[in-house]
Every structure is written in C-alpha cells, then in structure tokens.
Amino acid sequence: MADKITSLFFVFGIIGLWTQAGCGESNNKYDNYTLFRIYPIEESQFEFIKLLQSSNDDIEVLKKSRGYNDSTDVLVPPNRLQSFKDLAEKNHFNYDLKNQYGRSFESPERAPRRRVLRGFSIYEYHSFAAIQEFIDTMASKHPELIKLQTLGSSYQGRKMKLVKISQNPQAGNPVIFVDAGIHAREWVAPSMALYLIHRLVMDPEARKRELRGVDWYILPVVNPDGYEFSRTSKANRMWRKTRSKSPISNCYGVDGNRNYGFHWAVSGVSNNPCDMETYAGHKPFSELETQMVRDVMLSNPKRIKLYVSLHAYGQYLVYPWGYTASILPQKWRKLDELARKVSQAVQNAGGQPFKVMSAGQWYPAAGGSDDFAFGAAHIPYSYTMELTDGFEFVFPENRLRNTLPELYEGFRAFASEIRNEFSNKRFRDHNV
16 A cells, blocks of 8 residues: 555645645536546545545545545646546546536526516525625515625625524524535525525514524625635636635635634645635634634624534535544533434435535544534534435526425424424414
C-alpha cells in the first residue's frame, strides 16, 4: 500500500503543477467536463480518495464517499479525463461517467419576461431579488402570521431577512430555525425553504399541526452573494463559497459551513484562500453571513429547540459531531431517533429515505453550523439535511413539484416532536 500511496502523491504532485485551482474567476464553461463517479470497494482506495481531495488539481470533488460502494463524485475537465481514467483503473475502482456535464445546466434567466408575466411559482428557481419580493409580499398579505426581521446585509450589500412565522408570537413557543443556501450552487435548498414558508402560511392543515404550539424562523438564503454569482453564467454554476475578498490573497470567498467558531478548522478544511471548496476563512466568523446566523441562535437561547440547515445533495440527514468521527454527543441516540422518524415520514410520502448518521462518520469537517448550534448555542436538536440524490447540484426544476411536498412531510415529523417535547401542555397531543 505504501508504494501505491507514494505513486499517487507523485501523480497528483505532477497534476498540481499543471494548474492552480480557485484563484481569480474561472472561464471554464463546464460543457466539456465529465462527471466521474468512483466507487471504493477496498480500504486502500480510500487513500486514493483522500489524496484526490487534497490535490491542487482543477478537478472538483462534488461529493465524498460515505463508505464502501458509496460514490465519490468528481468533475473532471477534458484535458484530465484520460489520466483520471488511467488512475481509476490502475487502482481497480468501479466507476461510471456522465459526459458533457455542463450541458445539463439550466440557464437561470432563460425566460425572465415570461416568469414575470405569470407570477411567482414556488416550484421554480428564482433570483435572490425575486425571493425577497416573495417573502415581502407574503408578510404584507399575512401579517397575522409573518413578521420579518432584517438581520443585516451581505458582503455585497444584499439585505438578509429572517421570516418568523407564528400564530401567537407572545406565547413563547419553542422555535424551529431553518436556514438554506450557505453553499451557493445548492439551489434546491432555498427552494425547500421557500416551500416551507408557503405551506406553513397557505395550508390550513399547517395551522392546526405545524404551527400549533411551535414557531418557525426561516432564512431562505444564507449566502445571497454566492447564490447570485452561481446564477450569472454556466462558468460560475458550481460556485460554492461566499464572495468576500480575501484579506491575504487575490482570491474570493469562504466556505460558510467551515466558518463557525466551534472547533474551528481542526479537520476537513483548507487554509488556502484560493481553495474552491473548503477554505475556512482567516478566522472564525470572518463572514458577515455566518455572523448573522450565529446571532439568531444566540439571541434566542432558550426558545430555539431545533436547527436544520438545508443543503444538497445525497439524501443525508446528519447530526453532530461533524468535526470528528471518533466522538458522539452524550445524547446522540435522541438525535438519531428523531432523524429516523423524519426519514420514515419522507419515505411514507413516496420520497427517498435519508442516510442517517453523525456528520463526522460521513466525513470529518469542522466549523459547521450544526456543530455550533448544538455545541455552542446549546440547541437540543441540530441537523444538516442534504436534499435529493441522483442529480448532484443541478436538481431539475421540473422535479420540484413532486419532491418538495415529499420532503415537507419530514418537517411535519420535526414539528410534532418539538411540540410534544417542548410546547405548553395544552399542545402536547400527537393527534392534533
């Protein structure tokens, strides 16, 4: 194995000399990229994957293997494809390919005039401005349920508003806090957050169940600058980070889900500001956007009982700890049990079951919002929910109509648990 690892270091050292990833703006249109899925089937192959993830090549690791036969998904440019195939075959990986991957990217503004004329559809992807207009309109039409709180502005000056939904804000009900879109390219996550707002306000059944004895705080897009950047062209569709200018380089952006100040940067992060994926920032909470999420948590220390951060992809529902695979929280069984209830509810509605585990058992990564919520803000239940599988970060818009309602059933299960465990006695009725 040592000889194999050494040879891999040599190969990736050579590859790393070919390009420098992450600095400046990419002009690659992705059309000629290949999505390369490799499936580890033996222990030595995980060493290959570790080296792959730490290489300085211009390949992009979209998803890491959870274990045997769970794929690592890699975007490979055309001038790397043959060498990558050779490496995969030399190391006896099973693999499959999707060619011309960028051709599957939808143009976000393919028919803006038509969209304006027909109004806002909850089953489409929208600009940040349209999202803000939607929540403003919902708040003005339903002031009895919705209050908006302006948290501040993003690095590029976009106002970020927290949507607070409650039948009785003075009741001191337990709060479910949901955020989405910290990773720019994960468009399905803000869509799920908007669908939650829509259902909680417009569905009469939600007032009897999900809003009974429980309040909801929803932040639809945590990273609006990155989100908008990912919408500007195919070249930027895979952008993940924020858009802040590094104080120590000419590169842009921080991985917001490595930026939280709990065991910050101890595992699974990059210290290179030009890293396209997992740069943790020059200090904890360097990003205005993560500061705002932190402040929501710390300003409501006794009321927030559940935190869910929406991401994509892979259909995972993971809980702390994320910074390590070797330690679990004392009450991990409660976290696990609720996650499995949520997964079962989604499956009962026709959706795919979630893969449930601690985040660190998937792969250790420090500085995540779920670890901060649980370990620093002391929120009793904290999860990262990776939505959808099978379409990577380009989940088809035409599938939202079927998928979002299925996922909503998981939030019904969340609400039932929080109401029964934390609400006033008059609301603790499973059959309400």
